[in-house]
Amino acid sequence: MTEVAAIAVPRGQGLGSDARLRRRYAAERRFRLYGMGAIALAVLMLGVLLVSIVSKGYSAFVQTEIALDINFDPAVVDPDGKRDPEALANADYGKLVKTAVQSRFPDVGSREEKRKLNELISGGAQFQLRRMVAADPSLIGTTQRVWFTADDNFDMLNKGYMLRSGDEASRQLSDKQIAWFDALAADGRVRKAFNTTFFTAGDSREPEQAGVWGAVVGTILTMLVTLSMTLPVGVATAIYLEEFAPRNRWTDLIEVNINNLAAVPSIVYGLLGLAVFLGFFGLPRSAPLVGGMVLALIVLPTIIIAGRSALKAVPPSIREAALGVGASPLQVVFHHVLPLATPGILTGTIIGMAHALGESAPLLMIGMVAFIVDIPHGVTDPATVLPVQIFLWADSAERAFVERTSAAIMVLLAVLMAMNALAVILRRRFERRW
Amino acid sequence: MSAETAVPQEPGRPPPASGFKIAAQDVNVHYGEKHALRHVSIDIRPREVTAFIGPSGCGKSTFLRCLNRMNDVIESCRVSGSITIDGENIYDAAIDVVQLRARVGMVFQKPNPFPKSIYDNVAYGPRIHGLAAGKAELDAVVHTSLERAGLWMEVKDRLRQPGTGLSGGQQQRLCIARAIAVSPEVILMDEPCSALDPIATAKVEELMDDLRTNYTIIIVTHSMQQAARVSQRTAFFHLGDLVEYGDTEQIFTRPQDERTQGYITGRFG
Numbered sequence: 001m002t003e004v005a006a007i008a009v010p011r012g013q014g015l016g017s018d019a020r021l022r023r024r025y026a027a028e029r030r031f032r033l034y035g036m037g038a039i040a041l042a043v044l045m046l047g048v049l050l051v052s053i054v055s056k057g058y059s060a061f062v063q064t065e066i067a068l069d070i071n072f073d074p075a076v077v078d079p080d081g082k083r084d085p086e087a088l089a090n091a092d093y094g095k096l097v098k099t100a101v102q103s104r105f106p107d108v109g110s111r112e113e114k115r116k117l118n119e120l121i122s123g124g125a126q127f128q129l130r131r132m133v134a135a136d137p138s139l140i141g142t143t144q145r146v147w148f149t150a151d152d153n154f155d156m157l158n159k160g161y162m163l164r165s166g167d168e169a170s171r172q173l174s175d176k177q178i179a180w181f182d183a184l185a186a187d188g189r190v191r192k193a194f195n196t197t198f199f200t201a202g203d204s205r206e207p208e209q210a211g212v213w214g215a216v217v218g219t220i221l222t223m224l225v226t227l228s229m230t231l232p233v234g235v236a237t238a239i240y241l242e243e244f245a246p247r248n249r250w251t252d253l254i255e256v257n258i259n260n261l262a263a264v265p266s267i268v269y270g271l272l273g274l275a276v277f278l279g280f281f282g283l284p285r286s287a288p289l290v291g292g293m294v295l296a297l298i299v300l301p302t303i304i305i306a307g308r309s310a311l312k313a314v315p316p317s318i319r320e321a322a323l324g325v326g327a328s329p330l331q332v333v334f335h336h337v338l339p340l341a342t343p344g345i346l347t348g349t350i351i352g353m354a355h356a357l358g359e360s361a362p363l364l365m366i367g368m369v370a371f372i373v374d375i376p377h378g379v380t381d382p383a384t385v386l387p388v389q390i391f392l393w394a395d396s397a398e399r400a401f402v403e404r405t406s407a408a409i410m411v412l413l414a415v416l417m418a419m420n421a422l423a424v425i426l427r428r429r430f431e432r433r434w
Numbered sequence: 435m436s437a438e439t440a441v442p443q444e445p446g447r448p449p450p451a452s453g454f455k456i457a458a459q460d461v462n463v464h465y466g467e468k469h470a471l472r473h474v475s476i477d478i479r480p481r482e483v484t485a486f487i488g489p490s491g492c493g494k495s496t497f498l499r500c501l502n503r504m505n506d507v508i509e510s511c512r513v514s515g516s517i518t519i520d521g522e523n524i525y526d527a528a529i530d531v532v533q534l535r536a537r538v539g540m541v542f543q544k545p546n547p548f549p550k551s552i553y554d555n556v557a558y559g560p561r562i563h564g565l566a567a568g569k570a571e572l573d574a575v576v577h578t579s580l581e582r583a584g585l586w587m588e589v590k591d592r593l594r595q596p597g598t599g600l601s602g603g604q605q606q607r608l609c610i611a612r613a614i615a616v617s618p619e620v621i622l623m624d625e626p627c628s629a630l631d632p633i634a635t636a637k638v639e640e641l642m643d644d645l646r647t648n649y650t651i652i653i654v655t656h657s658m659q660q661a662a663r664v665s666q667r668t669a670f671f672h673l674g675d676l677v678e679y680g681d682t683e684q685i686f687t688r689p690q691d692e693r694t695q696g697y698i699t700g701r702f703g
Contacts, residue, residue: 318549320507320546323507324502324535325612326562
């Protein structure tokens with residue numbers, strides 16, 4: 001008992017009165033505040049970013065449409081009267097549109113004014129009529145009210161982005177054009193409808209006809225190429241380095257180099273792809289195949305590093321247990337270690353793929369920045385990807401591309417979120433099995 | 435048991451009487467520069483429990499892991515000397531390590547069931563070694579293994595549930611069942627009870643006594659009481675040397691070496 005008394009706290013420095021203790025608690029509170037402050041700042045910035053993108057881009061999901069009474073004049077559509085599909089396809093549907101507009105505003109006389117009047121309707125209107133007639137030839141000879149996509153400038157006017165007053169010469173739309181549009185609106189011939197074109201079309205010089213679908217398909221094809229190249233190679237490398245390779249100078253060298261490669265600027269990989277895949281192997285330009293291969297080079301170090309740390313995290317006792325019952329090293333890896341490391345490997349893969357999804361610089365180098373209207377059908381077709389599409393639209397002059405740029409960013413974020421959700425689902429599944 | 439005729443004998447030591455299961459001659463283990471085990475020669479009898487005791491770092495676990503070549507996994511580890519099981523040198527180039535580990539099972543310090551179902555834990559060994567043809571045979575192997583490990587009654591209704599959900603003592607008996615399932619001749623146990631409570635320990639000790647009728651068991655333990663309770667023969671290791679080896683009763687009542695005396699009376703260790 002005497003020994004215990006000797007080490008007891010001296011009187012006067014009892015519990016709670018200790019200044020050092022108070023300082024410790026104060027430091028703890030301070031640290032917690034720093035942490036909360038950091039998170040608040042991050043959330044604020046994310047919020048500003050999202051609000052800015054959504055507020056600029058949400059209007060791109062609706063499109064102004066204008067209704068016209070189209071007379072499917074047999075003299076224009078089918079002058080021979082044979083209903084020959086070939087002839088129907090080659091008819092001048094643009095004339096039908098022009099006639100309809102001009103009959104609505106009969107007092108417009110001069111050539112210049114008629115040209116301005118025709119600008120009301122998107123240039124895609126004639127193709128819409130051609131599709132209608134091809135689907136239903138009995139329309140010929142009738143008069144129908146048809147909703148057409150408005151030209152992008154009138155779309156902007158309807159959405160309130162166009163100046164209505166001020167110096168007429170510096171405005172996109174003249175006073176007369178605005179008056180025509182307002183007259184149509186007063187007739188109930190103007191409406192806003194869901195912009196399906198944006199989700200189904202490829203790129204276009206006309207904003208009202210431009211869509212992200214081409215870029216989405218290009219992105220999916222590119223990502224598939226990247227995934228199918230990096231996952232097997234990356235996982236095999238990680239397994240070999242972590243489980244089988246002897247620890248010596250060579251493997252140290254390889255490890256250092258893999259870590260360095262993860263930090264190489266992506267444009268350098270783009271130049272490499274340009275020189276090797278296009279220059280030396282002569283693979284097609286602007287193709288998702290080459291884009292995917294270049295992105296695979298960029299993602300590979302990330303997947304290897306993530307895979308190795310996932311394998312390293314599997315407790316050694318599992319390896320010992322499997323070896324102890326006589327499993328061969330390969331069986332140890334494939335029956336026990338790899339399944340346990342799969343969630344970690346998947347997470348690393350998704351992080352790498354998300355990185356690749358947002359990459360644009362290396363793809364510029366291999367020509368995926370080209371203006372491509374058609375939807376790609378395979379990995380060798382010319383294509384573009386979402387980040388490059390955003391870059392192209394952000395660079396375009398038309399006011400209507402501003403909202404489409406933000407809308408495309410939203411689509412990109414949605415694709416990213418879908419990928420992350422997929423990763424979470426896959427992880428859950430793999431984890432539940434154990 | 436085959437005779438140890440092929441084993442070269444160290445001069446000065448009596449040749450082992452015929453009927454030893456394991457014979458080690460002049461085994462040395464180095465971890466890099468460190469000489470972890472020095473000139474260990476020991477003969478282990480079949481169907482007995484042999485205990486290795488000694489203070490931490492004395493080399494008893496190292497030696498145990500030599501017996502199924504688990505030290506091969508450690509890169510800096512070098513083993514010299516000869517260890518024979520039934521007269522076959524297990525460090526011979528012609529020996530298949532995977533087959534050896536099926537013959538010499540191992541139970542580890544911390545229960546380490548696979549994160550799979552109880553059934554799959556036990557069935558894994560027979561599956562990879564092709565020991566059971568068909569589902570019915572495998573079921574029978576799993577049943578007898580769990581029964582021998584004294585776990586059948588406790589888990590028979592939950593074979594499909596994960597082995598990691600069992601209590602610590604049950605997990606360790608599951609690991610024993612897993613080792614038994616591949617029909618080994620020798621079972622090595624590396625401090626199997628150090629993570630268990632006294633009741634679970636008692637069950638595992640009881641189990642060892644039962645298993646002795648079929649298997650040669652070697653156990654490394656820190657508990658001298660445990661060594662005294664379960665083993666027939668005891669070896670005392672100290673600083674990499676095998677100091678003394680003999681009948682358990684003799685080691686604990688009439689130790690020949692003063693280091694053994696000091697350890698079992700608790701003066702150091």
